[in-house]
Amino acid sequence: MAGQSESLLSAMLPKLETWAPLDDDDRAALIALPYRLQSLAPTKYIVREGDRAEHSCLLLSGFAFRSKIVRDGGRQILALHMRGDMVDLQNAVLGRADHNVQALTEIEIALIPHEAILRLAADRPRVGRVMWHDTLVDGSINREWNTNVGRRDATTRLAHLLCEFALRLSFAGLGEQCNYELPMTQEQLADCLGLTSVHVNRTLKGLEANGLITRTARNVRVVDWDRLAAVGDFNSAYLHVDLEGRSIDPSRP
Amino acid sequence: MAGQSESLLSAMLPKLETWAPLDDDDRAALIALPYRLQSLAPTKYIVREGDRAEHSCLLLSGFAFRSKIVRDGGRQILALHMRGDMVDLQNAVLGRADHNVQALTEIEIALIPHEAILRLAADRPRVGRVMWHDTLVDGSINREWNTNVGRRDATTRLAHLLCEFALRLSFAGLGEQCNYELPMTQEQLADCLGLTSVHVNRTLKGLEANGLITRTARNVRVVDWDRLAAVGDFNSAYLHVDLEGRSIDPSRP
DNA sequence: CGCCGGTTTGAGTCCATTCAAGAGGAGTGG
DNA sequence: CCACTCCTCTTGAATGGACTCAAACCGGCG
The missing domain is CATH 2.60.120.10 (Jelly Rolls)
Known part of the structure; x- marks a missing residue:
């Protein structure tokens, strides 16, 4: 073995x-x-x-x-x-x-x-x-993205995506839920979200201005998970991962 | 048997x-x-x-x-x-x-x-x-819808959806490719497309004004399949149906 | 040092939305 | 049979969220 x-x-x-x-x-x-x-x-x-x-x-x-x-x-x-x-x-x-x-x-x-x-x-x-x-x-996940792009505004869409990345990256051992490296450019984010890179930029700054996240280069730090998840209309059920035993909020261990 | x-x-x-x-x-x-x-x-x-x-x-x-x-x-x-x-x-x-x-x-x-x-x-x-x-x-199909909603304008989205319905309904024996009953209200169409029902209404009228379709109540008649498919950026490959032996354009038998 | 891809910012525009109201049709009940 | 309701469709006018265009900024790298 x-x-x-x-x-x-x-x-x-x-x-x-x-x-x-x-x-x-x-x-x-x-x-x-x-x-x-x-x-x-x-x-x-x-x-x-x-x-x-x-x-x-x-x-x-x-x-x-x-x-x-x-x-x-x-x-x-x-x-x-x-x-x-x-x-x-x-x-x-x-x-x-x-x-x-x-x-x-x-x-x-x-x-x-x-x-x-x-x-x-x-x-x-x-x-x-x-x-x-x-x-x-x-x-x-694709259905959730479809919903995201079809029926949520830019701020909600982006916050939702950031929440998803946080969980998936931490599940895969590639970052912490509230502190991770975003592997993509703003233009690529825009193409996930059905937006333009210019608007993604403004929206990211909006999330930052509201104290939900901080950023340096590609690093994303989630300042307030609960608020980000609320703004992003985020419910992790669609990931079909059993969260029993996993911390869903490492910001309060 | x-x-x-x-x-x-x-x-x-x-x-x-x-x-x-x-x-x-x-x-x-x-x-x-x-x-x-x-x-x-x-x-x-x-x-x-x-x-x-x-x-x-x-x-x-x-x-x-x-x-x-x-x-x-x-x-x-x-x-x-x-x-x-x-x-x-x-x-x-x-x-x-x-x-x-x-x-x-x-x-x-x-x-x-x-x-x-x-x-x-x-x-x-x-x-x-x-x-x-x-x-x-x-x-x-869901990926195609995701793409439709995320990166196509209203006219293209709607034309695309009408083409998909045309093929799927005819495959299922529920209508002809160029003449079928649309089973949904404009509000439901809007919810497929990430639009409002008001805009779906205007967009439908636009397709009609351009001679691509005619409508009566829920009936849709495709006047010019090739142009509708072109306007809708429609390529049936994503349906994964082998079109060999199936007429893809009954309007010219 | 200068290039280059990515990010940031501003100003003006436009596609789709919102709000509102009226028209058409089907079904219900008096 | 008509009045009434409910739902869907249609149309107009005003608004707004995201886009386009354009320029400046920034950091890494050859």
Whole structure:
């Protein structure tokens, strides 16, 4: 077991096991999946819309995002992924990519053949179920983003996104809930939120002026989690993470 | 087989088999799922956000929609479902509903216990895979809606939605691509699009004035599919339906 | 030191909203 | 059969939140 858990693929286990329990054989089978390592520079494509990819990938370090481009050149960012995320599991099932997946920062990924993933999901129902679950949580987050963009004003949208990042980054061990490095530019934030970078800038300053956050470069410090969550109309239920035993407010330990 | 295919549950087969082939035993097992019939009046809830539902449901007639409500009372409609759709398959896996599912019109549904669905998915990998696929296509549509709301102007958004409805309704045998009954009010359309009903009204009239569609009550007639699709920045790839053998433009047979 | 990508700020504009009121149609009950 | 209500659709006028355009600032880096 020790040998197996040293595989780089073991990075996928913590998140998958959040969804449902796996046994030792399940874990061993996941870790034994064939893979190929790759590094990508920021903005490089993992998959392009319309591609028929042969591999899904596990993100080992850095950040990646999904996006679509519209006719006039506008871009909508649909999801953000971080270490431990299985990016693009869905393309193993769907076949043809309906959106782009790109490196946001310098990243390292493990490319896993679709065919091996599907065989494993079929052979081990518990593993298949956990993978299904993982893609459904992605879907849930996407519905929340859809709601955010469709029915909330700029301040609420941004506060909501900052709350989500706070929780997801802390779950992934990449920052504290109330003090983290935001991995994206204001223009990229704008593309998540359906706003312009200029307006994101003004809105960030507004949150700061109201004493909800402080910022230095890309660092975000949440001054008052409860107020930020209230302003952002934020309820973490859509992340489908059981918060029992997790501190949801490290600002008051 | 004849006996089995008379089950009301056979309504789910055409769509599921669009995703991947099933064999006779798979079909028989799906149709043999236990279920309970129910009728619901418009606006009645199938599942409420936060519920821990015990059943998923197959929509036998009428229309249903998913939605979320934000703090100020605004509503975002996240998806529209029609006859033959497995509504809420995801809650079998996720457990707790992260959004509402409601009857849009008078509907009939078959309630199927989650536990039976999950057992079938585990026992028959091909069935599990097709169900997974089905939920992933829902996710793809949701990403397109997210993009629509986030990065397209009102006219483009509405034209895009009308194109999607045209195709989905015709796939489901509920109308012709260029002549169908729109099952929703302008206020509900607005909630799909992140607009107000007033602006949807003006935008509809704009499409009509430009000779793209004509309307009478809830009936929509597409006058010029190619132009409507161009105005709507519409590309059907995200529906993940193979259009081979299907006419994508019945206006020129 | 000068470039370059990202951030910040200001001024003017516009797309969509809000508010308001009227018209049309379906259903109900006296 | 008509009056009444309720809901949806339609239209106008005024408002406003976010956008556009443009310029300046800033920090890192070659």
